[in-house]
Amino acid sequence: MACTVVQPLLSRIVRRIAQEHPSLFARLGAHQSTDFLIDPVELPFALHLRPDPQALIFRAVPRDAAPDAGATIRGQFLLLLELLDSEQDGDAAFFSRDLEVSGDTEAIVRLRNALDDIDGSIAEDTAAMFGKPGRAILSRLRRSYSDDTKGYPQP
């Protein structure tokens, strides 16, 4: 149910990112065709990403119907969002066990490096796509997250 609601938004988001940051795909190399499962632990669904520029997939999937992923990244939603934006250091989050990865480690490293080469904030850009309400949701998320994780080591 939740999946169907967010799906149109996800499609818009990922198409927008792909358009604005074509260099991202070069850094992914052969892992453009890898299925990534991004699993925000507190959300009711996971996200399936296949960063293939010819047939881009970014969709919400119920956990029990998730595809066989080549690589899985698991953590709190806002941590994942901050990693996306390089607000957080992935290595530090991993060492502290806040982030969990499994599957093809190279695929994850490539995705991380590809996203890290993007200037500015994907989260902000995405929020901006939905105007004022989008930005409000993002800042509310951030507030609740920083209350949640007081004392979290900033690398």
Add this chain to the structure above:
Amino acid sequence: MSLAELICPAGTPAALRTAVDAGADAVYCGFQDATNARNFPGLNFTPYELAASVAYAHAKGTKVLLALNTYPPAGKVDLWRHAADTGAQFGVDAFIVADMGVAQYIAQTHPQVRLHLSVQAAASSPEAIRYYCENFGVKRVVLPRILTIPEIRQIRKEIPCEIETFIFGNHGLMVEGRCSLTNYLTGQSTNMDGVCSPASDVDYRRHEDGSMSSQLAGFTIDCFGPNEKAGYPTICKGRYTAPHRPDGYYAFEEPISLNLSRLLPDLIDAGVHAFKIEGRQRSKSYVRGVVSAFRQAVDDIRAGRPANIADLVALTEGQKQTQGAFETKKWR
């Protein structure tokens, strides 16, 4: 007093711009191939990206150092030579080299570009350093992370070139440029391929009890309890057993970060010309945080103000840190 230049890592063009904006005096980077020792997936620069990045850095007064610090295997020397030619064409400010054949090629072909001797050359005595200075015109040596400050001070008096030391980041235990541990387990060489514990051979396994083991090419390098800090499966930071250590111990070193922030004034006083921050494989977030903190500290020290060392120490908060060999030879 030395200039205390801040030499900062750049794994991607975005990280390079981040380092430049955060106050780096110089950034170091490499191409997307075996010519540098951080040949990691999705990292590094295409020739086109390097050209644009040099322009960005130079416009802001920041130097760009190109790492060509691996050892070409016989038959593949041309890849390194072309990389040097490309770097020279784009106007990089120095090459960081380890191989004598590469050094000689650059000294002959691009004499206008400075040569820095990489830590991968493992030059740890005045004689070894002078060998590279006298034969290839090396202008700066990056010292191995195995010397104490009095030893660095002594070396400074006996060599004709500048000294660069690592001050922060991953803490290599083995003499750089003499390590084939990764090749022994994975078939990819640190010296020839620029690879250390390649991600393609890394596997994390979660166990029922919440613990997690890290493997490299099927060898268990470490296992972490549910609440224990994790580490990347680098062979020299793994846990092993020995006949009289049946429980498993860190045979070489614990997963630990080098942080010399407390020693900055001593290093400057010892004549260290440049401070190197490790971490081309780390994120922009790391680069932003570490570079700006050290920028502030170095500026304070140079201006005679007390530096806020506590902020620098906090950079590795939650993770173990060490001053390694720099503080005491007991480390050895």
Add this chain to the structure above:
Amino acid sequence: MTKLTLGPIAYHWSPEVRRDFYAKIADEAPVDEVYLGEVICSKRAPFQEADLPDIIERLERGGKTVILSSLAEVMLKRERKATADLAELDSPEIEFNNAAGLFARGKRPHRIGPFMNAYNEATIAWMATNGATHVCLPTELPGPAIAVAAKAARDLGLGVEVQAFGRASLAVSARCYHARAHNRTKDNCLFVCEDDPDGMPLRTTDQNPILRVNGIQTQSESYVDLLPESARLVGDGVTHLRLMPQVVDMVAVATLFRCVLDETLELDQAQESLENLCGGTKVSNGFYHGTAGYRRINAAAPL
């Protein structure tokens, strides 16, 4: 004719063991050249120095050429002095394992050791124009690169050596891992490394043998064994095969290599005998075949 060499003893064997070992080598081993000297730890060197002249004399009497090898790591005053002193000698020949030695030696003739990272033809050419007469290639160099490097070195008139037997050196450090394993520091090590004449075995926590500790050096668990590849190496221009001393019958090891080089023994039979000599220690040739060093690739390289 391809020569067999015996590399320097990497471990802290006692003076008595060394004397007996080299007496046997001098009398019985079909090796042509023997490298002596402490390469790993400068603290061990004083234990050997007194016997060195006798051992040299004994080996030369047995018809062996003796070469002195220098330290791989040069940092402390005593290490710098040892290296500089070695560089002063006119005979025997010297093999350098550190650029500090090259600096002291200048253009006078010398050999290049396996720690000098002579990976390619450009570096070998540079070394040749600066007095190198012989080069031992890095142990991790794969076959095709060995062929290119060997041809370049031969064209310049250099001898070319490859390690064909024994544990591979995988790393050196400033820190002593033998001392660390016994909760000591390097300065207060009490020479605990003497207890492990073939290195201290490290296993993964799930009991998989992986590495050996030898003081500041980390070695492979497996013995490199390029007996099956020896004909190919010779065909590619390698002039010397190096056998590293391990706690096995080194006379027998050398004899097997000699027989295979001379084609007086079938390779399969020699290889089986060699593996029997090595007891429980696995043999490997992965580096040569461009794969993980610990692996044993069975397909003997065709000529």
